[in-house]
Amino acid sequence: MVTVSVRLPTVLRPAAGGQSKLSVAGAAVGDVVDRLIEDYPALESNLVDDEGSVRKFVNIYLNDEDIRFLESLETPLSEGDELAILPAVAGGQ
Amino acid sequence: MDRLHWLQMLAAAWDAYPLEGCGLLIGAPGGGRVERFVTIDNEAGSSRIYRLDGNQYARAALDADDEGLDVIGVMHSHTHTAAYPSPTDVAEATKPLVPPDWHWVIVSLAWGFPELHSFRIDAGGGIHEEPVGLSI
Numbered sequence A: 001m002v003t004v005s006v007r008l009p010t011v012l013r014p015a016a017g018g019q020s021k022l023s024v025a026g027a028a029v030g031d032v033v034d035r036l037i038e039d040y041p042a043l044e045s046n047l048v049d050d051e052g053s054v055r056k057f058v059n060i061y062l063n064d065e066d067i068r069f070l071e072s073l074e075t076p077l078s079e080g081d082e083l084a085i086l087p088a089v090a091g092g093q
Numbered sequence B: 001m002d003r004l005h006w007l008q009m010l011a012a013a014w015d016a017y018p019l020e021g022c023g024l025l026i027g028a029p030g031g032g033r034v035e036r037f038v039t040i041d042n043e044a045g046s047s048r049i050y051r052l053d054g055n056q057y058a059r060a061a062l063d064a065d066d067e068g069l070d071v072i073g074v075m076h077s078h079t080h081t082a083a084y085p086s087p088t089d090v091a092e093a094t095k096p097l098v099p100p101d102w103h104w105v106i107v108s109l110a111w112g113f114p115e116l117h118s119f120r121i122d123a124g125g126g127i128h129e130e131p132v133g134l135s136i
Ligand SMILES: [Zn+2]
Pocket: A091, A092, A093, B076, B077, B078, B084, B085, B086, B089, B106
């Protein structure tokens, strides 16, 4: 179990008591997501679907690397890692 | 926005052509004034759609946050249609997690000379053009 920092996008801060950066303990990215939802239930519907997978419009970055290109929620964490949650942005003409 | 940002956005559109170009507007949280424009690669590599390169986007957003700034909008180009949000653009703007107060800047290259327009897109998908003020 290590402690990492998690940065939340502007729109999710109200659901986390207005905080933009939190310290959360966990061994893998999924533990941190579970812990966030446990502490701030209002985050749940924004972050994961009914099956517990990260929603398509949510990107989670571990030290600037999209976790989809790592081991997704199973990605192991090291002390001091930085996680960031951001909305996915796309469009087309 | 400053003339510089306006020019940077037109340049980002031309530079990416024939693909769609895109970038982020950085400013004070919730504000309407652009402090910085950051060009982001179009991860989709397409002339019809854009997807902000995830790592560049994350870096730019976190750098802004470190400075007490925030992403306040997104610019992308339309290579062969008018500078007006498409149904896809509206669908993306109204997704959860995308702040409803973002500014959506579109640069059209369809008519030879680039045209830049800015819009707000409300939660119901309503499109509201807003004036773009240029300062030096
Ligand atoms: Zn578009």
